[in-house]
Amino acid sequence: MSIIFKLLPIILVSIIFYLLMNDLYPKYQELINLTKNLNELQNKEKKINELERLIRAFSENPNIQQLVTNREVLDLWLPLEPKIEYILAFLAGIYQINNLTFQGTEFNIVNEPKVYNQNILPVRIIEFSLQAELNKDNLISFIDNIEKSSRLMVIKQAKIFPDDKSSFIVESYYLSEK
Numbered sequence: 001m002s003i004i005f006k007l008l009p010i011i012l013v014s015i016i017f018y019l020l021m022n023d024l025y026p027k028y029q030e031l032i033n034l035t036k037n038l039n040e041l042q043n044k045e046k047k048i049n050e051l052e053r054l055i056r057a058f059s060e061n062p063n064i065q066q067l068v069t070n071r072e073v074l075d076l077w078l079p080l081e082p083k084i085e086y087i088l089a090f091l092a093g094i095y096q097i098n099n100l101t102f103q104g105t106e107f108n109i110v111n112e113p114k115v116y117n118q119n120i121l122p123v124r125i126i127e128f129s130l131q132a133e134l135n136k137d138n139l140i141s142f143i144d145n146i147e148k149s150s151r152l153m154v155i156k157q158a159k160i161f162p163d164d165k166s167s168f169i170v171e172s173y174y175l176s177e178k
Contacts, residue, residue, distance in 0.1 A: 076150045076151060077150065077151060077152055078123070078151075078152055078173060078174060078175055079151075079174050079175070080174065080175050081174060082107075082109060082124075082126055082174050083174070084107055084126070086151065087107075087126065087128070087151065087172055090149055090150075090151065091105065091130070094142065094145045094146065094149075095132070097141070097145060098132075098134075098138040098141055098142050098145070099138065100132050100133070100134075100138070100142075103131070105128045105129060105130055106128065106129065107126055107127070107128045108126070108127045108128065109124065109125075109126050109127075110124060110125040110126075110127065111124075112124075113176035114176075121175055121176070122175075122176040123173040123174065123175060123176055124173065124174055124175075124176045125171050125172075125173060126171070126172045126173070126174065127156075127169065127170070127171050128169075128170055128172075129167060129168065129169050129170070130146075130167065130168045130170060131165050131166070131167045131168075132165065132166055132168075133163075133164065133165050133166070134160070134166045135162075135163060136162070139160065139166070143155065143158075143168075146168070146170060151172055152172065152173050153170055153171065153172045154170065154171050155168050155169070155170050156169045156170065156171050157169040
């Protein structure tokens, strides 16, 4: 009997320890998971606050406000889609202004977006070639009209022959979705 009394505190402590571990360990794990979730939410809150701060800064910037109000103009300069029909209408107008006949062109849309640097949105390129019989009177007007178009266009290559067919390779741009 004396052995039972000596072992009874050990048995009781073991049982109590077992019950406590059975109850406390899952709650401890749950507490760890909740702490992780709380940290993740706090990090997300910091990111959201930073984005809200940037949005406020951009909305206060007069240049950004100007772009937003003139979105239609921006869409003319650098549309979100290729809008080949606008380019064709524009080219037909240039030929008509210079008393030339527009015989059409072939468009090549480059698949890879062109990234100039990380601060500028990537653009896609539409490349096309033009041929025209230009003389000294309408040559400057023809080139000037292409360069000063409402859509961003750049003459990449020009082969100009006096009183003969001249050819131009022109690039136009549109915003890339990537």
